[in-house]
Amino acid sequence: MKTWLAILALSAAVSATVPAAAQSGVPAAALSDTQLPDPRQEAEANALMQTLRCLVCQGQSIADSNADMAGDMRALVRRRIAAGERPEAIRAWLVRRYGNWVSYDPPLSAITWPLWALPILLVLAGAVIARNSFRRRPRAS
Known part of the structure; x- marks a missing residue:
């Protein structure tokens, strides 16, 4: 009986640390939660982000997801839009990198x-x- 209580206590302690270990200690990417200064560019970026699937959440767009990966993808989209790249080219690059699944419109x-x-x-x-x-x-x- 004592052994079972020790195993149960150890399991509870390990289970309590799993959610904390799942969070990344890396700070968020610079443009993941910051809008672009140009409203037209931000509108283009947001429209594109609404059509791209979060690779971690799988049910949300990268615009709606709080996952670190979605934040990195938002920052990438905003950086490329700010550099003058067209949304179609960014989408094509992401599809080549992650496959058709990254798009909500395969x-x-x-x-x-x-x-x-x-x-x-x-x-x-x-x-x-x-x-x-x-x-x-x-x-x-």
Whole structure:
């Protein structure tokens, strides 16, 4: 019994330190949370950041995520926009580096066509099932 209590206490102590160890001690990138001085450039950067997926959170854009990686990506986008690079070129570079998954709007290709076709196929299947379910059946006398 004493051994189990010691194991439980050790597990609790280790578990309590895991969230603290997950946080990075590195300071945030310079432009991760600071807007560009030019409103037009900041609008371009923000529009691009809304369309890029956070690689850590997976469900948020880099504009909405608090992850360190998203902050680094925001800073990269702002730095490149401030240097005069076009948003399309920045997106293309990020897609080459991280793959199509980084974009919320992946192109239609041999790999992604099932993802585009699946909703249509599901609606058609539902329509067929509904039609067959609601057909008039002859009354039994």
